[in-house]
Amino acid sequence: xxxxxxxxxxxxxxxxxxxxxxxxxxxxxxxxxxxxxxxxxxxxxxxxxxxxxxxxxxxxxxxxxxxxxxxxxxxxxxxxxxxxxxxxxxxxxxxxxxxxxxxxxxxxxxxxxxxxxxxxxxxxxxxxxxxxxxxxxxxxxxxxxxxxxxxxxxxxxxxxxxxxxxxxxxxxxxxxxxxxxxxxxxxxxxxxxxxxxx
Amino acid sequence: xxxxxxxxxxxxxxxxxxxxxxxxxxxxxxxxxxxxxxxxxxxxxxxxxxxxxxxxxxxxxxxxxxxxxxxxxxxxxxxxxxxxxxxxxxxxxxxxxxxxxxxxxxxxxxxxxxxxxxxxxxxxxxxxxxxxxxxxxxxxxxxxxxxxxxxxxxxxxxxxxxxxxxxxxxxxxxxxxxxxxxxxxxxxxxxxxxxxxxxxxxxxxxxxxxxxxxxxxxxxxxxxxxxxxxxxxxxxxxxxxxxxxxxxxxxxxxxxxxxxxxxxxxxxxxxxxxxxxxxxxxxxxxxxxxxxxxxxxxxxxxxxxxxxxxxxxxxxxxxxxxxxxxxxxxxxxxxxxxxxxxxxxxxxxxxxxxxxxxxxxxxxxxxxxxxxxxxxxxxxxxxxxxxxxxxxxxxxxxxxxxxxxxxxxxxxxxxxxxxxxxxxxxxxxxxxxxxxxxxxxxxxxxxxxxxxxxxxxxxxxxxxxxxxxxxx
Numbered sequence: 001x002x003x004x005x006x007x008x009x010x011x012x013x014x015x016x017x018x019x020x021x022x023x024x025x026x027x028x029x030x031x032x033x034x035x036x037x038x039x040x041x042x043x044x045x046x047x048x049x050x051x052x053x054x055x056x057x058x059x060x061x062x063x064x065x066x067x068x069x070x071x072x073x074x075x076x077x078x079x080x081x082x083x084x085x086x087x088x089x090x091x092x093x094x095x096x097x098x099x100x101x102x103x104x105x106x107x108x109x110x111x112x113x114x115x116x117x118x119x120x121x122x123x124x125x126x127x128x129x130x131x132x133x134x135x136x137x138x139x140x141x142x143x144x145x146x147x148x149x150x151x152x153x154x155x156x157x158x159x160x161x162x163x164x165x166x167x168x169x170x171x172x173x174x175x176x177x178x179x180x181x182x183x184x185x186x187x188x189x190x191x192x193x194x195x196x197x198x
Numbered sequence: 199x200x201x202x203x204x205x206x207x208x209x210x211x212x213x214x215x216x217x218x219x220x221x222x223x224x225x226x227x228x229x230x231x232x233x234x235x236x237x238x239x240x241x242x243x244x245x246x247x248x249x250x251x252x253x254x255x256x257x258x259x260x261x262x263x264x265x266x267x268x269x270x271x272x273x274x275x276x277x278x279x280x281x282x283x284x285x286x287x288x289x290x291x292x293x294x295x296x297x298x299x300x301x302x303x304x305x306x307x308x309x310x311x312x313x314x315x316x317x318x319x320x321x322x323x324x325x326x327x328x329x330x331x332x333x334x335x336x337x338x339x340x341x342x343x344x345x346x347x348x349x350x351x352x353x354x355x356x357x358x359x360x361x362x363x364x365x366x367x368x369x370x371x372x373x374x375x376x377x378x379x380x381x382x383x384x385x386x387x388x389x390x391x392x393x394x395x396x397x398x399x400x401x402x403x404x405x406x407x408x409x410x411x412x413x414x415x416x417x418x419x420x421x422x423x424x425x426x427x428x429x430x431x432x433x434x435x436x437x438x439x440x441x442x443x444x445x446x447x448x449x450x451x452x453x454x455x456x457x458x459x460x461x462x463x464x465x466x467x468x469x470x471x472x473x474x475x476x477x478x479x480x481x482x483x484x485x486x487x488x489x490x491x492x493x494x495x496x497x498x499x500x501x502x503x504x505x506x507x508x509x510x511x512x513x514x515x516x517x518x519x520x521x522x523x524x525x526x527x528x529x530x531x532x533x534x535x536x537x538x539x540x541x542x543x544x545x546x547x548x549x550x551x552x553x554x555x556x557x558x559x560x561x562x563x564x565x566x567x568x569x570x571x572x573x574x575x576x577x578x579x580x581x582x583x584x585x586x587x588x589x590x591x592x593x594x595x596x597x598x599x600x601x602x603x604x605x606x607x608x609x610x611x612x613x614x615x616x617x618x619x620x621x622x623x624x625x626x627x628x629x630x631x632x633x634x635x636x637x638x639x640x641x642x643x644x645x646x647x648x649x650x651x652x653x654x655x656x657x658x659x660x661x662x663x664x665x666x667x668x669x670x
Binding site: 070073 | 255344
């Protein structure tokens with residue numbers, strides 16, 4: 001995974017709350033067995049409407065998504081993160097993220113930066129006034145900067161460290177393989193197993 | 199200082215703890231299905247073919263993609279077929295046991311685990327599916343994970359996690375006649391909100407909860423995720439032990455005694471404190487349904503569609519307007535006036551034998567309205583077999599409903615069972631998002647009893663609304 005220190009790009013204002021992962025990537029796309037190529041599925045139902053914000057040419061090429069509260073609710077599908085990344089987004093800003101979505105984003109290196117709703121409103125206004133406005137998301141300083149606006153965002157300390165180092169979880173865990181073996185040796189024998197298949 | 203059930207189970211699974219890092223938790227049971235696993239197995243392959251660390255703590259089944267008719271024919275949709283084939287191939291290559299279509303143990307993953315007695319109190323259970331919270335009904339710490347975490351568990355049988363906060367949801371009193379576990383959880387979600395449980399494990403407590411059967415408890419815990427919670431748990435008790443005793447993977451003999459002794463230590467200590475508390479008076483509950491496009495947009499069946507003026511704030515007002523428009527409703531219309539063309543009974547929420555019995559009791563001697571198409575989908579092959587032994591299938595068919603094979607079916611439009619654009623359903627499933635059951639489909643979440651009554655009348659109804667069946 002590439003290191004994430006600072007990202008600068010243009011932004012899209014998604015004026016919707018409670019954006020669930022069925023909207024981010026409908027179930028139809030979950031049948032795929034590949035890990036990439038999900039960009040066509042991103043918000044595919046909403047994108048059928050020509051007025052939908054992602055269809056506006058002045059937001060093309062944006063890499064920062066600025067969304068309403070409760071982003072990523074519902075199904076645990078990590079495909080939602082892949083779709084956002086395949087489409088080109090590196091960061092999502094919202095005042096509240098659903099737990100599973102936030103966790104999945106951290107695994108894939110999509111930064112979920114939490115700010116107050118007032119900051120979201122200010123960003124929406126600024127981006128709508130000037131779609132070419134550069135938005136900088138600084139993971140090192142935990143800051144989002146756009147024009148005159150500067151605001152702090154919340155991100156888990158450990159996720160921040162891991163994204164900045166570009167490290168993946170499995171590699172980190174396997175450094176503690178001995179601890180896992182010790183724990184396994186102490187598990188009660190009456191705990192169930194799935195095999196032999198009866 | 200006392201600990202809660204969730205804290206006890208957490209503490210017993212810490213493999214490693216270090217300051218500034220998440221805890222590394224051991225996973226007792228990893229359930230797998232075809233949708234969220236292909237990329238995880240590929241990840242293992244690409245890492246110089248890492249093995250699955252504990253195939254004996256891993257179990258797969260086929261549920262989301264599968265058709266619910268002609269299940270022994272090759273799957274017609276080539277993309278679905280490819281995904282199911284990938285699961286079979288992955289399980290064979292990596293040595294993971296799998297219950298495929300045609301197996302007597304196949305079914306919806308969260309029905310299969312409990313019915314085999316694999317889900318037990320005090321365990322950590324994970325699956326690449328948010329409704330893994332279902333297993334919390336046994337006093338297990340059970341939660342959904344994404345595909346990267348599926349890969350992590352396959353490789354290491356652990357997960358790095360930060361502890362959840364705890365919220366007590368106490369429902370005291372006796373549930374009124376006609377109020378089921380489904381109605382309780384819909385009311386809880388309406389009260390807490392779809393983000394209200396975020397960061398929390400919910401523990402359901404109180405006499406109304408203790409009075410629920412294991413299947414009722416599973417329905418309740420299943421939808422914890424819709425309140426934003428990661429997991430929902432209920433303390434194990436005699437009801438739990440009675441359900442488990444004798445099941446295929448339940449311990450026996452001296453092991454059973456040792457297990458029960460441990461399970462008795464799990465309930466929350468009297469002096470433990472929760473980070474948050476919600477209290478609901480059971481006697482105030484009534485049949486509950488959703489009107490909108492998220493599980494929190496629910497109301498008593500006796501109520502009416504909100505008007506935008508009912509909104510808490512601007513964000514909520516926009517949400518209400520949008521939901522009313524998508525659902526094709528009129529502000530202020532009584533919920534009982536909403537007509538449906540489809541009724542779906544099934545899903546990991548309400549696809550077990552007690553749910554089917556509840557539906558059969560109402561359909562006995564009655565007919566599904568001509569305007570309604572009704573699908574009854576058992577949660578597993580074993581549930582199907584039991585329903586047929588009890589003659590429930592005859593009741594469904596005689597009433598004019600369709601009786602299907604086991605799978606996730608119409609819950610989520612990943613298999614042939616879907617709503618066409620503009621169609622409207624009363625469903626015993628767990629999500630009513632835009633397009634959830636098919637693009638343009640409109641979903642009202644209900645209990646099995648309300649689903650059955652609605653099938654008879656053609657509009658949202660409770661069993662109490664129906665005329666008694668004429669007896670000869």
